Amino acid sequence: MESLSANESMPLISYLTNFLTSQHVPTPIVKSTRMHQNDSSLCPNPALYHQLVCRILYLTNTCPNITFAIQQLTQFMANPILNHYKAINGVLRYIKGIPGQGLFYSTTPSIHIKGYTDSDWVTCPDTKRSISGFFMYLGSSLVSWKSKKQNTVSRSSSEAEYRALAIASCEVQWLTYLLG
Structure with a gap:
């Protein structure tokens, strides 16, 4: 993935700073939410959606609890709609509420x-x-x-x-x- 210039990253930075005051949610995606492509309104900023999903995708390496939500959202990178945009906002709000959580590797020598x-x-x-x-x-x-x-x-x-x-x-x- 290519790096962003200062002008391209400014919308992303200003967008993410709006999440500093938002409430966190207990799950990354609501279970009843079925992600699919339909004819509803398009995402207001597809480039921002793409940037957010690409950056959050790297978190799945240390935060497996968002894997399913990100798997769902990456399917619609080419043509995101408003529901996908709302879902990525939910994932961001979930991540905001879990700072410091990650994988635990035990020192016990169990090979089971x-x-x-x-x-x-x-x-x-x-x-x-x-x-x-x-x-x-x-x-x-x-x-x-x-x-x-x-x-x-x-x-x-x-x-x-x-x-x-x-x-x-x-x-x-x-x-x-x-x-x-």
Whole structure:
């Protein structure tokens, strides 16, 4: 990603300073919110939306609790609408309320791999594809996580869960090879 000149970054800086007085929210995205492309009003500033999502995307490396929300918002980089713009504001307000939170890496020598996986059947109203996610722990430390739209449409919630389990199994196998 190219760096911004001083003139290009000023709208972003002034936009972010407005969040200093805003109230924080308890979750990065409301669960009932279904992100999709529709014919509602366009985002007032698509360039600002793009800058915000690109910058927040880097936070998913140390803040896995925003991974799903950012995965949802990155799908609409080309043509964001007003609802996507409001959602990115919600993520910013959530981040404002969690300063200092991040990943904890324990010093205990546990080499036990533990994983959790889930999927949400037919989550995307545009493509009817499911979203899978997993978290992998090494002992009590989170070492790997992912939230991704599945490549194909699942015919049932069981099929979506099996696809999520297959993705998580590949991750466990990779972690096992890495540790071996």
